[in-house]
Amino acid sequence: MDIKDHIGEIRAEFPILKRTMSDHPLVYLDNCATTLKPRSxxxxxxxxxxxxxxxxxxxxxxxxxxxxxxxxxxxxxxxxxxxxxxxxxxxxxxxxxxxxxxxxxxxxxxxxxxxxxxxxxxxxxxxxxxxxxxxxxxxxxxxxxxxxxxxxxxxxxxxxxxxxxxxxxxxxxxxxxxxxxxxxxxxxxxxxxxxxxxxxxxxxxxxxxxxxxxxxxxxxxxxxxxxxxxxxxxxxxxxxxxxxxxxxxxxxxxxxxxxxxxxxxxxxxxxxxxxxxxxxxxxxxxxxxxxxxxxxxxIGKENVHRYELELKHYFLEKIKDVDNVKVYNADAKSGIITFNVYDKGELIFPQDVASFLNTKGIAVRSGEHCAKLLGEVLGVPGTCRASVYFYNTFEEIDKFVLALKEASFETCLDIFF
CATH class of the missing domain: 3.40.640.10 (Type I PLP-dependent aspartate aminotransferase-like (Major domain))
Structure with a gap:
C-alpha cells in the first residue's frame, strides 16, 4: 500500500482528527508520547x-x-x-x-x-x-x-x-x-x-x-x-x-x-x-x-515506516534554509524529529516553543522526554520533539514548517501576555 494514495481513507478512521485545537485544525505530531485511536x-x-x-x-x-x-x-x-x-x-x-x-x-x-x-x-x-x-x-x-x-x-x-x-x-x-x-x-x-x-x-x-x-x-x-x-x-x-x-x-x-x-x-x-x-x-x-x-x-509496518521517512525527509528539505531551527537527528531512520529553535543564536526554551506551536494547532512534545541523562550528551536542557505517524500529511508538515519560521523570543513569549 502506498499510504499517500489512501491518506484520506486512513484519516477518516480517526474521529479525533476532526477536532480543532486553539481554533485551528489539529496537527498532531506527538505520536511518540501516544498515538491516536481508530474507530475499530x-x-x-x-x-x-x-x-x-x-x-x-x-x-x-x-x-x-x-x-x-x-x-x-x-x-x-x-x-x-x-x-x-x-x-x-x-x-x-x-x-x-x-x-x-x-x-x-x-x-x-x-x-x-x-x-x-x-x-x-x-x-x-x-x-x-x-x-x-x-x-x-x-x-x-x-x-x-x-x-x-x-x-x-x-x-x-x-x-x-x-x-x-x-x-x-x-x-x-x-x-x-x-x-x-x-x-x-x-x-x-x-x-x-x-x-x-x-x-x-x-x-x-x-x-x-x-x-x-x-x-x-x-x-x-x-x-x-x-x-x-x-x-x-x-x-x-x-x-x-x-x-x-x-x-x-x-x-x-x-x-x-x-x-x-x-x-x-x-x-x-x-x-x-x-x-x-x-x-x-x-x-x-x-x-x-x-x-x-x-x-x-x-496498513503494513513496512508501508508505515517508509511513509514516516518520506514525511521526515520532506520536513528536512523544507527546513534546510531556516537558520533558527537546529535538528539533532536528521539521519535517524525514524519519524522522530528532535529539534530546538534559536533566536539570534540564543536558545528559546523548548516549552515556550511548544506553547507557541499550540497556538497554531500543532501538538509537539518538549522537555527531557523522560530521558533525563541525555541532556549531558546533547548539551542542552531540553528539546522539542515532533513525531509523525501514518495519518499525518505533507500539508501538516507545511503548517509545521511555517510556524517554526515565525518562532522567535517575541512570538513565543507574546502568547503569555
Whole structure:
C-alpha cells in the first residue's frame, strides 16, 4: 500500500482528527508520547463494555466464556504480531513501564548477586534505568552505561568496550525515544549471549513502526505498550522466553495468579503467563490492543515506516534554509524529529516553543522526554520533539514548517501576555 494514495481513507478512521485545537485544525505530531485511536479500536472497547462485560478466567457461564475466548484470542494475536514461539510467552501488563519494572525486580531477586552489573545507556527512557537502580540498591547491584557515539547512538563497538565479567543484564531501547536511532539489537544480543548476559529490550518506540520478530532477534525479553500503536492506554506486553518466565517469580500476588495456598504460606502459582497476571486485567484494553494490531497490520509496518521517512525527509528539505531551527537527528531512520529553535543564536526554551506551536494547532512534545541523562550528551536542557505517524500529511508538515519560521523570543513569549 502506498499510504499517500489512501491518506484520506486512513484519516477518516480517526474521529479525533476532526477536532480543532486553539481554533485551528489539529496537527498532531506527538505520536511518540501516544498515538491516536481508530474507530475499530474504539468500537472494540465499547463492544466489550456493552456486550461482554464479564471478568476473564473467573466465571462458569456463557458470557464469561466469551470473554475468556476473546481475551486469550488477543494473547494469540499478540504472539503472532511479534512472532513469539508460544502464546504463553505473552504476559499482559499495564504497559512498557510496568513490564520493565517487573523484569528489573524479578531478575534482580532471582538471578543477580552483590557486585553484578546491569548495562544501560544515558539515552534510555527512565523506565529502562530507574527500576534497575531501585531494585538493585539493597543487593549492591550496579548500573553502568554503554558509551554513546558522537551522535548519541549505541554501537556494537561501544557495547563490547562496556563488557566485563560482572555484567549480567543489558537493557536498552530498540529505538531511542528522543533521537529515534535504531539500536543494533541482533548483533548486541548475539554478543551478550556469548557472554552469558540476558537481554531486555524496550520496544515502546519500535513496535508501531518496525516489523518485530522476537525469535529472529533472539531477545530474552521485549516490552511494549498498546497506546503507542493506536491501541488503548493502560495495556501492554511483557514478552519473555518461556523458560525464563517459568524460572522467574512474579512481584504481584493474589487475584487468580495462584493455584492454591495454605494458612502457613505454602503457595502454588498458576503456570506462565497467568502467574504474572494478578487481579483483574484491563480486558477491554487487551481486546482493543488486538484490534489495533489488526489495523496496523492491514496498513503494513513496512508501508508505515517508509511513509514516516518520506514525511521526515520532506520536513528536512523544507527546513534546510531556516537558520533558527537546529535538528539533532536528521539521519535517524525514524519519524522522530528532535529539534530546538534559536533566536539570534540564543536558545528559546523548548516549552515556550511548544506553547507557541499550540497556538497554531500543532501538538509537539518538549522537555527531557523522560530521558533525563541525555541532556549531558546533547548539551542542552531540553528539546522539542515532533513525531509523525501514518495519518499525518505533507500539508501538516507545511503548517509545521511555517510556524517554526515565525518562532522567535517575541512570538513565543507574546502568547503569555
Amino acid at each position: 479500536v474504539i468500537d472494540t472497547v465499547v463492544h466489550y463494555y456493552t456486550y461482554l462485560g464479564a471478568n476473564a478466567h473467573r466465571g462458569d457461564y456463557e458470557m464469561s466464556a466469551q470473554v475468556d475466548f476473546a481475551y486469550e484470542g488477543a494473547r494469540k494475536l499478540t504472539k503472532d504480531f511479534i512472532h513469539a514461539a508460544k502464546k504463553e510467552e505473552i504476559v499482559f501488563t499495564s504497559g512498557t513501564t510496568e513490564s520493565l519494572n517487573i523484569l528489573a525486580m524479578s531478575i534482580t531477586n532471582t538471578w543477580l548477586q552483590e557486585g553484578d552489573v546491569v548495562l544501560s545507556t544515558v539515552a534510555e527512557h527512565a523506565s529502562s534505568v530507574l527500576p534497575w537502580l531501585e531494585a538493585g540498591e539493597s543487593k549492591g547491584i550496579k548500573v553502568e552505561y554503554i558509551p554513546l557515539d558522537e551522535k548519541g547512538r549505541i554501537t556494537v563497538e561501544n557495547f563490547k568496550k562496556a563488557l566485563h565479567p560482572k555484567v549480567k543484564v543489558v537493557c536498552f531501547a530498540q529505538v531511542s525515544n528522543v533521537l529515534g536511532y535504531e539500536a543494533p539489537v541482533k548483533e548486541i544480543v548475539k554478543i551478550a549471549h556469548e557472554n552469558g548476559i540476558k537481554v531486555v529490550v524496550d520496544g515502546a518506540q519500535s513496535i508501531a513502526h518496525l516489523p518485530v520478530d522476537v525469535q529472529d532477534l533472539d531477545v530474552d525479553f521485549f516490552c511494549f505498550s498498546a497506546h503507542k500503536m493506536c491501541g488503548p492506554t493502560g495495556i501492554g506486553v511483557l514478552y519473555g522466553k518461556l523458560e525464563y518466565l517459568d524460572a522467574l517469580s512474579p512481584i504481584y500476588f493474589g487475584g487468580e495468579s495462584n493455584a492454591r495456598f495454605s494458612k502457613c504460606g505454602k503457595l502454588k502459582l498458576k503456570k506462565t503467563p497467568f502467574k504474572y497476571e494478578s487481579g483483574t486485567q484491563p480486558i477491554e484494553g487487551a481486546l482493543g490492543m488486538a484490534a489495533a494490531m489488526k489495523f496496523v497490520d492491514k
